[in-house]
Amino acid sequence: MAAIAREPGQEDATLAFLRGTGITYQAGELLGYATDASFLTLGVPAVIVFPKDEAECVALVDHAVRRGIALVPRGTGSGTAGAAVAPPGSILVDMERIGACDARGHRRGLFDPLVVDAKGNAADLTKAGPEDELYVRVGAGRTSDETNRALAGRGWTVAVVPSSGYSTFGGNFATNARGSGTPAFGAFGDAVRRLRIAATSKEGARVLEVTDPEEIRRLAGHHGLCGLVTELDVRIAPIPRPEDMTCAILSIESEDVGRLGATMGGLMKRVAASCRYFAGEFLFIDEGIVRPDDAIRADSVLGGYFTVPPGRRRMVLLYRGRKEGMESLPRIAADFPDVAFREITFPQFRAMMAVRTAATGKALHRVNVPGCEDFIIYDPERFGDVLSRMFAAMEGASGRPVGHHYPDGIEVHYRPQAVVTKAEIEAAWAMIQKLRDAVLRPELTVEDRKEHGLGLALFRDGSPSRHDELRRLKAAYDPVNVFSPHLLLPDTQGRFVGSSFRI
């Protein structure tokens, strides 16, 4: 597909600008950047740029404002809902090098993290205590994997770590990601103390430094619509000593998934009220979730969870936290005779989590079709109802639901997996619509969290108060709509609606 330039010569002007400033770029028909991990596309972009620092971001935004060109920022492209795909005529901005490369533009995986306190002053991690509120000052292109590697030697970790540890902090903030650590530290936006963003004004680019926690929370989940976030102070937390940590596995099986859900919902409601924990994760286990020869089946402790009698479903719920926060868990579990409770070691917890992560991955030659990424059930007592409807809608489709137990609700992720043919993908989408109709209902206290975007649908289906908030943010950070391609390029607007699609 050829790029649609708004005016003739606009693309030449951009290439001349990029050559002049020395910003790394690629131009031409860039098939390889037509999508992110979602396989959704708006067409083939014609230019992608790879800025290496904030200065290059500012120059880029400035050029975009003056020329009226749309910018679409992208992290590592691990998003599964098409939030970082660029329409023709726009510039795709790959942010993965920001704060992560040396003066030559070589991305350095190993680095010495800069640790700061809540006021932004440099702090010495070796002298820090477990209660200290500390942050790493990192570029938006850094990932939690590499940051954790850098911190591990001193016994600290990033506080909120999404399951894709190779996604960038910029991306985590843009989606207000949740993950391991959320029960204790909140969503990603709650764990950022300060950020810098290359925003726009009518005159050109301007860099804003945001330190107000409320403003940061409002900005979290901006999905790249407010500017290029270049630097963040991200909360870190000490890695608990093994003797202070406890992990547990709870398991239930039943032929009736509604009853199973009702029981577990009741249990989770009490856990939320009485326990404090870092991570609460669940998955549904069926016979085929791991291969017959997988080593975990032979494990003396974990193997038993993987044999499921036919016609029954098993749900396994894992918790990890400090001993003193989880004291009441065994007593709560004892009140639910259908639920088996067991304490496990951290390596065993990790082994089960690996199965859970692989379950959201895919079988051979299939893709995850996005659409019902993450919905949250605020009242755990509705969990049984939701599960009944969900499994009924999912009947015959592949893919395995997993979820998180957060203190404020139960979040479920489900993506059907489809063989990569038009017919199967369309069938998967149709099933998703059925699922959304069945489950996304206010009377079930379910809300579609849209953590993973989906273009305009993200905002169209939001609450009026969130709309107002977003309009205000837009006016404050991007009054010229450089980061809203659907507004700069009105004739492409029809393509952005995420809930309808074509192949």
Place this chain on the structure above:
Amino acid sequence: MAVLAPTSESVRAGEPRDGSLDEGLRILAQEGCIQCNKCTLSCPVHRADVTFSPRKVILQAYLGGADRVSERDLWACLTCGECQAVCPTQVPYPAFIRAKREALRPEVERTAPCKHGGYKDILAKIMAKPNLNQDRRAWIGDGLKVADTGDVIYFTGCMPYLDGVFTYCDSARIGKAAIKIMNAAGIVPVVANAERCCGHDALWNGDRETYETLARRNAEWIRASGAKRLVTTCAECYSMLKYEYPKVVGEWPVEVLHMTELIEELIEAGRLTFTKPVDLTVTYQDPCRLGRHSKEYDAPRAVLRAIPGIKFVEMDRVRENSMCCGVGAYSNCDAQTKFLQQERLEEAASKAENLVTACPHCRIHFSCYLDGRPVDPLPDLKIVDVTDLAAQALG
């Protein structure tokens, strides 16, 4: 929004074997990449050149057919396998690139862009010829015993030829150390003049004809020798002889060991004792072909731990996360390579004064970098082979 579906060609490639389809595409389509980008973030070449991306290559191949792979993408890959190691679905990217190089060979008139002037490439082609009467023992020197027949073959690969060009590190030293160790344990290895290059570079650069010719010539004399075991000090020869040869040569009677595996075995059997302390602080580079490709991470470490006096400090990126020495199959050495070598050697120098390797090519590539002009300052670092160190401990 549209959903990107691959071409029907790549979808069909996932079906039962059809000889007319591009092998590279078949490999990819069967596995199914989810575009998560972990591969690209772990790729060493990508760190130095942000426009190089395995994820992108796979997507383009999916969408446009595998002839969409550009020349740069084809040859810049080190085939180190870091991508495959982190891939959630184990997409065999190096195998895809290898198959693609093979598929393109008929159209590429010149040889693959072998670096260092095409030296190893032309050597392999010469060694593929039938009427060769090499003198492959001249480098051995006095005091070391080798034989024409025996139970154990010492496979030397390119060793007799490396010092002819890579003059900044004495590669024959490794071979001498290997023979010394074997003699000390009562083994007189067979070193044969009939030996040929193992064909590693030919195979990885898509020249299947040269590779299979070399493999068959080697298999012929190896079978005729009656030997039961074959030992090599080279990680590339090891991966070829152990895992690839059985696929093409028919009957393959020898057990293949890396020298470190043999040393470990001899120590455990009490046939080898290290008496002389070697007082060095060392760190260890897992070669791609011994590590990720062959999954042998432990034997070299066991050898290092058995040498008295050695202080062994691991780097951060080791075993399946080890970082490539920067050049794969001698086909890609450029400006980006120098950044990678600087990065890895900085990491090594931060841990020890000596970097131990288990493949003569890692040693050559790192030594080449140190012999030239490092991109940034680097503390003093010596590159030394593990077999050489072990021989020093024999006294």
Place this chain on the structure above:
Amino acid sequence: MTPEPEVLALCCNWCGYNAADQAGAAKIPYPSAVKIVRLMCTGMVDPYYVLRAFERGFDGVLVMGCHPGSCHYKSGNLQARAETDLLSGVLRTLGIGPERLRMEAASSSEGPRFAEIAAEFTETLRKLGPSPLREVA
């Protein structure tokens, strides 16, 4: 009947090649199976050229440069000498034989010398017989 030895002569632009040219212009005979390739300087000689020549079936390779001290680029011929010394070892190991590679010097006015060397080298190669890599039809 043994075929004529095929020789590749890598000659530098300033001396060796001019010498060959002079020999031709003065009609001084030298074996016609000597194929001449002009390089700017023998310093350009890479192991690949020599090995490729043998792989292609040449029986010998002759490198003709300037006399030491006279190299147009100061020391290219010295580099060439170092290179051919190393290559001799490689050729010995390969079983092709170091005698099949020779480096000589002939200034641009030494046409007769070029012819003499070419003839003498060809004769040596004839006595050695064809290269083991030569595919004799």
